[in-house]
Amino acid sequence: MRKAIDLSIENVRSGKGGPFAALVVKDGEIIAAGANVVTATFDPTAHAEIVAIRAACRALSLFQLPGCEIYTSCEPCPMCMGAIYWARPAKVYFGNTHADAARIGFDDSFIYQQLKVRASERAIPMVQLMRDEALLAFHEWERKADRIPY
Numbered sequence: 001m002r003k004a005i006d007l008s009i010e011n012v013r014s015g016k017g018g019p020f021a022a023l024v025v026k027d028g029e030i031i032a033a034g035a036n037v038v039t040a041t042f043d044p045t046a047h048a049e050i051v052a053i054r055a056a057c058r059a060l061s062l063f064q065l066p067g068c069e070i071y072t073s074c075e076p077c078p079m080c081m082g083a084i085y086w087a088r089p090a091k092v093y094f095g096n097t098h099a100d101a102a103r104i105g106f107d108d109s110f111i112y113q114q115l116k117v118r119a120s121e122r123a124i125p126m127v128q129l130m131r132d133e134a135l136l137a138f139h140e141w142e143r144k145a146d147r148i149p150y
Contacts, residue, residue, distance in 0.1 A: 001071050003030070005095055008048070008073035011035040018106065022048040022072040024056035024065060024089070031068065032056035048072060049080035053087050063150060065089045074101050077108045078115070086150075 007021035017036035024032045034051025038044055049072055057063055068089045074096040076084055084092060098108060110123070119126040141147060 001073075001093055001095060003033075004071045004073045007033060007035055011037075011048075016040045017046070019104075020048040020072070020074050022052040022070055024052050024068050024070055026056075026060070026065075026068045031059050045079065047077065047080050049076055050083050053083055057087070069093065074098070074106075077101075077106075078111045 004021045004023050007023075008019050011017050011021055012019045017038055017040055020036040022034050023030050032052050032055035034048045034053070034055060036048045037046045037051065040046075049070065052070065052072075053065065056065055056068065065087045066089075068087075070084060070089050070092045072080075072092065072094045075094045075098045076092065077098070101107070102109065114122050119128070
């Protein structure tokens with residue numbers, strides 16, 4: 001955790017992004033590190049956990065992280081939590097809480113609230129189109145004998 005915290009401080013001082021960093025560890029060895037580089041890369045998904053998960057998956061040549069642990073300087077936001085659940089690490093350790101992050105301007109509570117609202121009534125309306133046509137890809141997936149489940 002100390003290394004994740006140090007990386008988060010270094011990230012602020014370097015001007016590359018926000019005060020967030022994460023490490024992926026397997027068997028006591030750091031597999032990958034990531035820091036928030038949203039503003040540096042013009043990528044709203046470049047949160048520390050996402051960057052670290054992507055790097056770890058590449059390093060391990062896997063699309064999941066079995067047996068790994070994630071150390072992150074702050075409790076994961078909803079996007080990062082989703083990525084963490086898809087990556088399936090064994091455990092996540094975090095330093096700051098989401099309330100700590102909100103106090104310095106990184107408040108994600110509105111996203112949690114939006115998840116409870118009907119899609120068409122969200123702050124960014126979400127409109128379903130062409131479901132029958134879109135289902136064709138799902139039917140293809142269901143018939144694919146050599147699909148890799150995840």
